[in-house]
Amino acid sequence: MDNLTPMMKQYTSVKSKYNDCILFFRLGDFYEMFFEDALKASKELEITLTKRECGQKEKAPMCGVPYHAADSYISKLIEKGYKVAICEQLEDPATAKGIVKRDVIRVITPGTIMDSKVLDEKTNNYLASVFMDDKGVGISYVDISTGELYTTEFKGNIKNNSIALLDELGKIIPSEIIVNSIVYENQKLKKTIENKINPYIAKYRDEDISYKSSNESIMKYFDKNSIDCFKDINGKVHSVVSTGILLDYLQDTQKMTTNHINNISYYSIDNYMALDLNTRINLEINETIRGKEKKGSLIWLLDKTSTAMGGRLLKRWLEQPLLNIKDIEYRLDIIETFTDDIILMDEIKGYLKDIYDLERIMGKIAYGNCNGRDLICLKNSIEVLPSLKQRLMSTANSKLIQLGESIDPLNDLYILIDNSIVDDPPITIKDGGIIKPDFNSEISELRDISTHGKEWLAKLEDTEKQKTGIKTLKIGYNKVFGYYIDVTKSYLNLVPEYYIRKQTLSNSERYITPELKEMEAKILGAEEKLVELEYEVFIQVRDMIKNEMERVQMVSKIIAKIDGLNSLSQVAYTNNYVRPELNNDGIIEIKNGRHPVVEKMLKETMFVPNDTYLNRDKQRVLIITGPNMAGKSTYMRQVAIITLMAQVGSFVPAEYANIGVVDRIFTRIGASDNLSQGESTFMVEMNEVSNIIQNATKDSLIILDEVGRGTSTFDGLSIAWSVIEYIANNIKAKTLFATHYHELTKLEEDMEGIVNYNILVEEKGEEIIFLRKIVRGGTDRSYGIEVARLAGINDSIIKRAREILKSIENQKNNNITIKESDNDVSTETSLEQISFFDNNNKKFIDKIKNIDVIKLTPMDTMNILYDLVEEAKKL
Secondary structure, three states, X not given: OOOOOHHHHHHHHHHOOOOOOEEEEEEOOEEEEEHHHHHHHHHHHOXXXXXXXXXXXXXXXXXXXXXXXXXXXXXXXXXXXXXXXXXXXXXXXXXXXXXXXXXXXXXXXXXXXXXXXXXOOOOOOOEEEEEEOOOEEEEEEEEOOOOEEXXXXXXXXXXXXXXXXXXXXHHHOOOEEEEOHHHHOOHHHHHHHHHHOOOEEEEOOHHHOOHHHHHHHHHHHHOOOOOHHHHHHOOOHHHHHHHHHHHHHHHHHHOOOOOOOOOOEEOOHHHEOEEOHHHHHHOOOXXXXXXXXXXXXXXXXXXXXXXXXXXXXXXXXXXXXXXOHHHHHHHHHHHHHHHHOHHHHHHHHHHHOOOOOHHHHHHHHHHOOOOHHHHHHHHHHXXXXXXXXXXXXXXXXXXXXXXXXXXXXXXXXXXXXXXXXXXXXXXXXXXXXXXXXXXXHHHHHHHHHHHHHHHHHHHHHHHHHHHHOOOOOEEEEEOOOEEEEEEEHHHHHHXXXXXXXXXXXXXXXXXXXXXXXXXXXXXXXXXXXXXXXXXXXXXXXXXXHHOOHHHHHHHHHHHHHHHHHHHHHHHHHHHOOEOOEEEOOOOEEEEXXXXXXXXXXXXXXXXXXXXXXXXXXXXXXXXXXOOOOOOHHHHHHHHHHHHHHHHHOOOEOOOEEEEEOOOEEEEEOOOOOEHHXXXXXXXHHHHHHHHHHHHOOOOOEEEEEOOOOOOOHHHHHHHHHHHHHHHHHHXXXXXXXXXXXXHHHHHHHHOOOEEEEEEEEEEEOOEEEEEEEEEEOOOXXXXXXXXHHHOOOOHHHHHHHHHHHHHHHHOOOOOEEEEOOOOOOEEEEOOOXXXXXXOOOHHHHHHHHOOOHHXXXXXXXXXXXXXXXXXXXXX
């Protein structure tokens, strides 16, 4: 590489430090990319690939993008999974001696992107770090666009920690994760994270990390003598290490410490209802299962927020339902005040609509990449605060009054921006026209010179026309020649002697005069100095606002809380929701409950409401039977969603609701596989059931839909039977269990706490009508053939299915002869007795009878079932 040109040597030197990035190398008005980076970028960005002399025999591949349009190109690369290093010119090329000094000023990654065009305004963009060892896990995550930094830790063995880590990452949904080798080298865990969450994953060097070094990194980043900002994690080894890793990574990539990341919020996962990754997906909290769309999700229904801050907070509330009834009642009290006074609710919404994203504006200010328009948005937002504050304090609700009192009106910042920044500033901050003249006397003088100079030029043009008689005479300007007098060739004979020729064009000649040259020096000097001074003053104003960062952030949090509660109030009022009662007695009682999203999506039909009653004693497990499409899954989901909404602190879709606080909601719904890791649909189902059995408590709510349907009838029925028994006898959690195994309805007679329910169906000949009403009692019919007919299955297939079903039912306990339709040939098929036991195998039956089901662990159950199935195959 010795024969490279000096500039290319500089490029390769910088690139060698950032081999995992695409290097944007600043050359004049462009960011250029070379060699492999150019090949990648030209393809991904669909831009022209060229070549440049580099000192070697073959020219270097090259492509580039204009510096002023770089953000959109960078964003595209980030979305495609790349990291981008920005290498800037560190000195003025006009005054530099030799090669201009250049270095990387920032590395942009999926978790550190700031481009508002890419970021979802109502979704946080988190960068997370994970530290795991054989004792526990620490997770820390930051949104650099808002300054929020959170951390938590939990203890346990590697297997349980892996499950808890997945659940927590499923809540956070980081766009980028940095992990230690234990996580990175666990291929199953890493692939699951990639498949379920899809972040950019990078590994850090384990040998560089320790509790001591991480603690030092935290102290250094926050630059405080005390540890107030992270006192809650003092001594929490895993959280300290993961936080230290995160802050070191920020320093390495952002090349700066920003004062908007000024606090570490530690939380315990035990303070919130736990929702595993499958439950979040199955309840469609943030997106639909099919289509992955926001429309049709719970957040789509509940998010009527007016600010981006409120939208992000509401999303966090749904991810972290509360366990403390007092905290829940706080939110419900405010929502009730709003729904009882819709004028107040609408007035508050009106104020909130005029407030911009204060958190991300302050993030831009902290990073030094805000412009004049950002400051005007900040000013306009602050202008609303006094009226909002006064309106909150005029209510009769003590909680709203307290929120109003805690709002800092930020009058000093409003006055600063109003006095300094023009009302309609340009996008750029280096071209002038951004500072009001009265804010700075020197700016006022320079602008006066510039303005009067231009007036003088206009007068000079008129004077010269009259003096010379040249009617087409014009005074113009360009960057190369400055100001000039333009005379068309038809009037050259009238040009006076004191004109000095400057430039010859095809149709005209350009001249200067001593008088014009003197004024040019004054005007251009003033304009150049004015632009520089305005930029300096803008930076001063920006830094003055930056010094008040914590005040603005505090107001942002209050605004977000008010907005989130106002949003829930609007939804409650519009959709006729009720305030739920809450208890710690384990009772869930819902009168005429509705699925909030399904109800909203229905266009032509009314949603049929249903009651629910669950407790810790005689009615803790409901076995729900009935045909497909009748509404079993919708019913079970609505119970889970109503419970979740109540613990979020929202009103709920029901006539009455009394919700016993649950520590976790588990759902096992639908069929899916994980073929990339060699797991069939049934294996995925069993993994999910195993997770539920291992982690559910008596205070949990479990939703199970068609457990055991992914394998043979006997296997599936055995597993479903055993799972219900174990939950009812050992876990004793409140459970809704939908099934087509009608044999399971017998359990109501044998076990306390199990109760049968079914979905009503009205039969009219061969027609069935789904009434979608849940009633007491079981059913022995699945109506599968009728559902198949409704789905459009060919009539001949339906007819044949009925013949086969009738034959099976008539000869259930004997050898069955099924005659093929439209054929005189008969085929005898020996079908084993379709029941749970086979009377011809007494020894096999006795073995089953001797199993003590009550004492079995879930793993024992699975092993015994496997052995029984293998033995049955030999009979």
